[in-house]
Amino acid sequence: MQQKVLHVLEYEKVKEQLIKHASSTLGKEKVKALVPSSEYQEVAVSQEQTDEAAKVLRLKGNIPLGGLVDIRATVKRAKIGGMLRSVELIEVAGTLYAGRQMKRFIEKMIEEEIELSHLPILAEQIVVIHDLERRISECIDDNGYVLDSASETLKGIRQQLRTTEARVRDKLESMIRSSNASKMLSDAIITIRNDRFVLPVKQEYRGSYGGIVHDQSSSGATLFIEPQVVVDLNNTLQQAKVREKVEIDRILAKLSNEVAENSDDLLQNVECLANMDFMFTKAKYAKQIKGIKPIVNQEGVIRLFKARHPLLPESEVVPNDIELGTDFTTIVITGPNTGGKTVALKTLGLCTLMAQSGLHIPALDGSEVAVFKAVYADIGDEQSIEQSLSTFSSHMVNIVDILHKVDDESLVLFDELGAGTDPQEGAALAISILDEVYSRGARVVATTHYPELKAYGYNRDGVINASVEFDITTLSPTYKLLIGVPGRSNAFEISKRLGLQENVIQKARSQMSDESNEVDTMIASLESSKKTAEIELMESEKIRHEAEKLHKELQRQIIEFNEQRDALFEKAERKASEKLEEANREAENIIRDLRKLRKEQHAQVKEHELIDAKKRLEEAQPVFEKSKKVEKKQPVKHELQPGDEVKVISFDQKGHLVEKVNDQEWQVQMGILKMKVKEKDLEYIKRPKQQMQEKPLAAVKGKDYHISLELDLRGERFENALLRVEKYLDDAVLAGYPRVSIIHGKGTGALRTGVKELLKNHRSVKSTRFGEASEGGTGVTIVELK
Incomplete structure (x- = not known):
């Protein structure tokens, strides 16, 4: 893509908004290098990656990329033998931590059976170097301070340092507390000069403490003296500090060497994490602009539904539908200035560039964009004083360059084509340029003032007129693009609204040709019809959504009703079963008592009478449909004959017997089908009356x-x-x-x-x-x- 086109369509401003969502300098670097791709497969993959990242953000809210730093220069320096600073090692550990967290994050999503395709490939390439990360974290804290625990030697040195420093301070504090201190010292404090502990002594008492003078105040009244009694201790302290530095350098060199050993894996991790950061940067921006993943094609077809300019506030921008590349390949937008023609032009161009960069576009689902080899644009007033070029000349320089390069895989955007010169010549030139670009098969959108181009859209196949709607009542544009409706100037209506006398307006109308008046009337009618149709469509959509909502609510209520009904049935059945069991127990008790009575008192109660009484009790019990076990009836054996109505058990279908094929099979007519069926797969239903049997089966179905x-x-x-x-x-x-x-x-x-x-x-x-x-x-x- 030409850098000039990216500038004219404000592509860089989109990148400025995009870069704010990057989590690291690695992601920002990727954004800065971003340019639209003209390779279909590359665009498709990039769109899939952005969509996958957006899906993760919808499900999880955020991602664990904290700690990621661009450590490539650090790793390369370690690789050639350089010793890394403690802060650089902490950045290495932070990047290792970010990679480990991100890898686990993706693996967990896969375990949750969330469908992902691109992120798992990147996560698989991340190498977890937990030992190096742990050793760096054990040796250096988050602020880059080498810890005592980094080595036993360092721990011992630091212990000696603290002990020696405490002894120095004790001696100096005893001097400060002495009776003469207030007289001889400028201030009762211990300070440091040249990494050695000193006291601020007044000039006149210089000889009272002995030792070494390290500094003096600007006035010369105070000398910073290291007393003789702490000189040896300060020397010991300095020696310990030298040993400490040597040991810290040894530790850092050892860790740097481990970084060098793992340099290839570290650089690979950085590249994977940079790609992930870039994917999620695009996804976050898509969320900000409420963008969607467009369908991409190679056929030059563009269908944008409610597309918005991404750089304009959502509350102010007017969404538009733009279609190009199917029934027509050229759109000519006519109408007055400040109507929104240029915004519509830039919206189309910028959405195309964004889609080819793998960015989601601010439009509705189902929108489709083509992948073009090149996008050309001639937009705006590019008058150049330095080059002594007029507006017309500067436009023609651009157009000449475009005509040298344009082909059938190009999108061309012309703003105010032919402007800046004589209207008649400009219109003729605009028509000729459009013909040339159209003949090469390019997709073209052009805006113009010239009324002659309204006829151009009607006289040529593959070309359609469009305009931007203008509200006569408010004397302001609505910025709504009307495909298929040419623009009109509205000069008479605006003048009338502003108070111009009617006779002046009528006289002006009389100067217009009948054809022009008829065209204006036709355009006004088209605008009105289109507006009415859109209002009715919106009302229909609203009614449909309400009906769907009501349907879902009714389904939910039916499900709840059935569940409540089943629950009541089960409860009633349970209670009835409990009552029956209780009645059975009572009956058993009565019979047991009767038997006992007969046995003890020789009552004349016969055993079969007791059994009959119990049977009557059982038969009196009601049977519940839900709990009743249905016993499968054994089919009654019939000798089958041709014409019998039967059921084919395996197909659960009825049919008629045509003839017996052999001892085990019959030919059965089921609807228009005849087939052989085994006799054991047949179930007798009924036999037709005699007069039906006398007719051939072919007549039966007449x-x-x-x-x-x-x-x-x-x-x-x-x-x-x-x-x-x-x-x-x-x-x-x-x-x-x-x-x-x-x-x-x-x-x-x-x-x-x-x-x-x-x-x-x-x-x-x-x-x-x-x-x-x-x-x-x-x-x-x-x-x-x-």
Whole structure:
């Protein structure tokens, strides 16, 4: 892409907004290097990556990229033998930590069965070097201070340092507390000069303390003296500090060497984390602008639904639908200035560049963009004083350059084509330029003032007019793009609203040709019709959404009702079962008491009478449908004969016996199908009357065959219902019926939808409709048969 085009379409401003979402300098570096790609596969992958990152942000809210630093220069220096500073080592440990956390984060999402494709590949390439991270963290704190625990030697040196320093301070503090201190010292404090502990002594008492003078105040009245009694201790302290530095350098060198040993893995981790940061940077920006993943194609087709300019505030920008590349490849936008033509032009160009950069675009789902090899734009007043070029000349320089390069894989944007010169010549030149670019197969959008170009859109295939809507009542543009409607100047209406006398306006109108007036009237009618259609569409959408919402609510209430009903049934059954068990126990007790009575008192109660009484008690118990066990009836054996109505058990379908094939098989007619079925797979239903048996089976299925004019599917399972419909339609056709009714009920609508789908593709169905109110409404489908 030309740098000039990126500048004109304000692509760099989009990158300025994008870079704010980067978590590290690595991500920012990727953003700075970002340019639109002209390779379809690269664009598709980049869009998928952004969409995947956006999905993770939706599900998880944020990502664990804290601690990530660009350590590439540090690692390379360690690789060639350089010793790293403690702060640099902490950055290495932080980056290792970020990589380990990010790898675990992605692995956990995979364990949760969240579908990802690009992030797992990057996560797999991250090498966890936990030992190096742990050693650095054990040796150096977050502020870059080498800890005592880094080595036993350092621990011993630091202990000596603290002990010696404490002894020096004790001696100096005893001097400060002496009786003469207030007289001889400028201030009763211990201070440091040249890394040695000293006292601020007045000039006149210089000889009272002996030792070494390290500094004096600006006035010379105070000398900073290291007393003789602490000189040896300060020397010991300095020697310990030298040993401390040597030991710290040894520790840092050792850690730097470990960094060098793992340099390749570290650099690989940095690259993977940089790519992840870049992916999530794009996803965060998509969230900010409420962007969506566009469909990308190589056919030069653009369909943008409610597209917005990403650099304008969402509360102010007017979304527009823009379509190009199917029925037409050129759009000519006409109309007055300040109407929003240039904004529409830039919106299209910038959305295309963003999509080809892997960025989501501010539009509605389903929007589609093409991947162009090049985008060319001639937008704005580029008058150049230095080059002595007028507005027209500067535009022509750009256009000449475009015409040298444009082809069928280009998107070309012209703003105010042909402006800056004589209107008649400018219009003719604009038409000629559009013809040339159109003939090369490029996708073109041009804005213009010239009325001559309105006719251009009507006279050529593949070209369409467009305009930006203007509100006459408020005398202001609405910034809404109207595809298919050419613009009009509105000069007379605006003048009238501003108070120009009617006779002046009428005189001006008379100067206009009849054709111009007719065109303006036609345009006004088109604008009004389009506006009305859009309002009606919005109302229809609103009603549809409300109906869907109501449907879902009714489904939820039906489910709740069924659950409550089932719960009440179970509760009632449970209580009834408890009562029955209690009655049975009572009956058993009574019988036991009777037997006991008979045994003890020789009562004349016979055993079979007791059994009969218990049986009567059992038979008196009510049976509940839900708990009752249905015993499978054993089919009654019949000697099968041709013409018998039977059920084919394996297909759960009824049919008629045609003839016996052998001892084990029969030929069975099921609807229009004939097939061989084993006798053990048949269940006898009934035998037709004698007169029906006398007819051949082929005649049975003719016009005399009795079949109902309606099929009731209520209560049927979905699959069984569709099988019944197919068989019923075949039987109705054989019976010669012109019309039948299928009762499927209203319910949730699933069965109704399934039946409608089957009928739509059935070979015997001419047409279908729902029943009238008197016929059952939407619970019945009336079928016209061929």
